[in-house]
Amino acid sequence: MLRIAIQAKGRLNEKTMALLADAGISASVGSRSLIAHAKGFPVDLLLLRDDDIPQAVAMGTADLGIVGLNEVEEKGVDVHRIIPLGFGGCRLSLAVPREADYKGLEWFNGCRIATSYPAILSRFLKEKEISAEIHTITG
Structure with a gap:
């Protein structure tokens, strides 16, 4: 099971959900959900505050995270940046x-x-x- 940490709500959530949908990954996300299971894929979405995502990835709670580079820089955690997604700039x-x-x-x-x-x-x-x-x- 692949675990992807994403922002629970806000500007990055909308763009992230659209990106995942474009990749064929969809999940029902309730307003108070912490985890959403993808339909048809072995993927769980961990719905977190954006400032918790870098640490979740660094600690292994999540395999991947989609978050602004500002949060990674602020937390100073050791994570690998795979690819810029073209949204969420600051x-x-x-x-x-x-x-x-x-x-x-x-x-x-x-x-x-x-x-x-x-x-x-x-x-x-x-x-x-x-x-x-x-x-x-x-x-």
């Missing part, structure tokens, strides 16, 4: 107040920055030699 954006006299990244020196991706942001700031206080937020 970028790191830093916001400043409209009235700020922003002249470049140096503006963030000494600032507090809230993010859902503290590891990625920390690496970025270190690479750019910017010293800022990072606060982790979720949701």
